Amino acid sequence: MNVKKKSMAIAMILCLFFVFGTMALAAETSLTDVSGHWAEDFVVEWNQEGVVGGYPDGSFQPNREITRAEFITIINQALGCIATENFNFSDVQQGNWFYGEVAKAMKSGYMTGYPNGTFQPNSPISRQEAAIVFSRIMALENDEQGASDFTDVNKIPAWSKGLVGAVAEAGYMGGYPDGTFQPTKSITRAESVATLDRIIGEFYNEAGAYGSETASMTVEGNVTVTAADVTLENMVIKGNLYLAEGIGSGTVHLNNVTVEGDTIIRGGGKQSVIMYNFNGQTVIVDVPEGADVRILVQGTSTMTEVIMESDGILEEGDLTGSGFIDVIIPEDAEVVLIGTFNNVEITGPNVVLELEEGTIQRLTIQEDADDAQVVLGTGTSVTQLTVQAPATVTGEGSVGNARIESSNVTIEQAPTKVELADGVKNVNVDGKEIGDTEDTPGGNIGGGGGGGDGDSEPTISINEIKLQLKDQTGKVLAKEGTDSFEFSLAAEDDLTYFTGIEINGKYVNKGTLVMQEVEIDGVRMDSIPGFPGISLLSKNKATIDEQGYVSTNSIINEAIRILDPNGDGVSLKMLRTLGSEFVFKGYVERSGNSNSKAISVTLVI
Numbered sequence: 001m002n003v004k005k006k007s008m009a010i011a012m013i014l015c016l017f018f019v020f021g022t023m024a025l026a027a028e029t030s031l032t033d034v035s036g037h038w039a040e041d042f043v044v045e046w047n048q049e050g051v052v053g054g055y056p057d058g059s060f061q062p063n064r065e066i067t068r069a070e071f072i073t074i075i076n077q078a079l080g081c082i083a084t085e086n087f088n089f090s091d092v093q094q095g096n097w098f099y100g101e102v103a104k105a106m107k108s109g110y111m112t113g114y115p116n117g118t119f120q121p122n123s124p125i126s127r128q129e130a131a132i133v134f135s136r137i138m139a140l141e142n143d144e145q146g147a148s149d150f151t152d153v154n155k156i157p158a159w160s161k162g163l164v165g166a167v168a169e170a171g172y173m174g175g176y177p178d179g180t181f182q183p184t185k186s187i188t189r190a191e192s193v194a195t196l197d198r199i200i201g202e203f204y205n206e207a208g209a210y211g212s213e214t215a216s217m218t219v220e221g222n223v224t225v226t227a228a229d230v231t232l233e234n235m236v237i238k239g240n241l242y243l244a245e246g247i248g249s250g251t252v253h254l255n256n257v258t259v260e261g262d263t264i265i266r267g268g269g270k271q272s273v274i275m276y277n278f279n280g281q282t283v284i285v286d287v288p289e290g291a292d293v294r295i296l297v298q299g300t301s302t303m304t305e306v307i308m309e310s311d312g313i314l315e316e317g318d319l320t321g322s323g324f325i326d327v328i329i330p331e332d333a334e335v336v337l338i339g340t341f342n343n344v345e346i347t348g349p350n351v352v353l354e355l356e357e358g359t360i361q362r363l364t365i366q367e368d369a370d371d372a373q374v375v376l377g378t379g380t381s382v383t384q385l386t387v388q389a390p391a392t393v394t395g396e397g398s399v400g401n402a403r404i405e406s407s408n409v410t411i412e413q414a415p416t417k418v419e420l421a422d423g424v425k426n427v428n429v430d431g432k433e434i435g436d437t438e439d440t441p442g443g444n445i446g447g448g449g450g451g452g453d454g455d456s457e458p459t460i461s462i463n464e465i466k467l468q469l470k471d472q473t474g475k476v477l478a479k480e481g482t483d484s485f486e487f488s489l490a491a492e493d494d495l496t497y498f499t500g501i502e503i504n505g506k507y508v509n510k511g512t513l514v515m516q517e518v519e520i521d522g523v524r525m526d527s528i529p530g531f532p533g534i535s536l537l538s539k540n541k542a543t544i545d546e547q548g549y550v551s552t553n554s555i556i557n558e559a560i561r562i563l564d565p566n567g568d569g570v571s572l573k574m575l576r577t578l579g580s581e582f583v584f585k586g587y588v589e590r591s592g593n594s595n596s597k598a599i600s601v602t603l604v605i
Contacts, residue, residue, distance in 0.1 A: 032058040039190035042197055062190030069098035069121035072105040074192070075133065078200060080226035080246015083107045083288050089119040107288050108245055110136040124186035128160040131167045134199060138240060139264050139284045140166035151179035172198050200224045201239060205246065211235045225252060232257050243267050245288065254278050268293040270313070275301045285312045297323050308335050315339060329353065346372045355380045355397060364516065365391045385415070386516065419596050460588055460597040462505035470497045470569055486602040489572060497569030500551040501601065503544060503588065511590035513542045513550050520579035544588070575605055
């Protein structure tokens with residue numbers, strides 16, 4: 001096996017890094033000023049490898065500053081960034097040694113300029129600015145709580161606090177012995193070496209096969225690939241897998257690879273990422289604009305969640321695993337799907353989704369996904385379509401059940417069943433205007449408690465919801481809701497348990513509660529915070545018994561193992577660790593009824 005050490009790549013990166021210093025590198029490797037320094041182990045390791053040298057006086061100067069231009073140069077080298085983007089910074093001119101490096105950083109998207117139109121290439125980069133760059137590279141989300149342990153947390157500004165917390169929580173950057181983070185302090189040579197070591201992990205920057213031909217190889221940290229024609233095989237990666245920009249439009253094979261962290265894809269073309277027996281949690285696709293990455297899964301491959309931050313193709317080949325379980329498309333992306341997809345959600349505006357071959361079991365166009373365009377190829381199908389924003393569905397494929405909760409929706413096809421929420425307007429289905437009109441296709445319209453043809457079937461309605469709580473004595477506490485079904489539980493004890501809800505109304509009993517969305521403190525959540533692999537909506541249908549009761553266990557079946565380990569219900573103490581306001585959205589349906597009734601329950605705890 002041609003297993004290349006990361007030190008060869010780091011050598012090139014850090015040599016370039018130190019070349020931009022004002023002093024030349026010394027030929028000798030003995031360093032006189034790192035003993036006892038917090039980064040001593042990192043510096044000595046790379047010094048012994050012949051990667052990091054000192055100055056003529058034998059010093060390393062670990063606390064020396066690095067400029068923004070120097071910093072992006074080492075990042076570009078580390079990621080293999082080649083593509084460039086035009087920019088217009090008043091202090092960066094053609095002919096400057098860093099002009100091309102700025103263009104690469106802008107294309108990659110990890111670095112930006114200042115509001116006054118400058119880039120400030122020769123200014124030292126602060127620790128908070130470096131934290132933002134590292135968090136963007138590793139696709140980290142804001143985590144203000146992660147910064148709370150720093151004693152100077154109140155000095156970390158709001159614009160950087162969430163990402164400072166994210167890199168701290170991920171273990172990429174830490175604080176000083178006195179407990180401070182010092183956000184405005186310049187990042188040093190030593191800090192740069194140490195952080196790069198943690199971010200890059202095992203580093204593969206040349207074509208070849210890496211891993212093991214037979215037994216599984218475990219990598220404790222991250223793995224970074226920056227070259228095309230790389231094969232990783234028989235690996236368990238405990239950290240993140242980063243397929244970087246240096247792959248270009250080339251190909252990477254992942255054979256029998258398990259990634260316990262995130263898989264971040266920022267490189268590749270139409271023949272790019274081929275996964276055989278791949279097992280991963282969250283896969284984030286965010287290639288530079290203009291690329292058209294293709295991800296092909298085969299064998300037992302399974303990915304819990306794929307987030308398409310950019311254009312791309314998701315294809316299932318000879319597959320025996322679950323493939324792509326949940327696909328999330330945030331905004332401004334053109335995505336092509338080939339295969340059988342369990343759940344696809346369009347969450348932001350200006351998305352074009354093409355189902356070229358196969359089926360989508362559940363496709364949701366969420367309320368912020370304005371102007372979504374869905375194209376269904378010949379022979380394709382969508383079993384359950386929910387439209388909550390203005391959208392267009394075209395093509396030769398078929399639609400099963402379509403629930404329309406927004407005005408300004410066009411569906412070219414004739415769905416098997418159409419449900420309309422109250423008050424929607426300007427809806428065109430199968431060439432006919434429906435909604436606030438008399439023209440409906442075959443009486444197959446229902447919805448909201450007021451829709452339907454009014455004569456052929458009873459209408460589902462809800463007039464009361466009771467929240468079932470159990471205190472420490474086992475007593476059941478019933479709280480009646482209002483029309484908005486909002487419940488204030490702030491006065492309840494931490495050891496009070498939420499065990500279920502009772503829904504009272506007409507034609508509700510023996511129906512089905514379908515959960516579509518969970519919000520925590522105003523943010524839509526697909527999984528439990530801190531448990532990205534545990535879906536809140538993996539089982540989104542719950543049976544309503546003869547008394548109108550639905551237990552928490554049946555509402556969030558998979559997540560209940562975390563939220564309700566003993567089967568007693570979900571404690572308010574547990575919920576309060578996740579947030580202060582919970583909104584559960586869905587609808588009630590019943591066999592034999594084409595109409596349904598929307599439902600929203602809010603818990604303020």
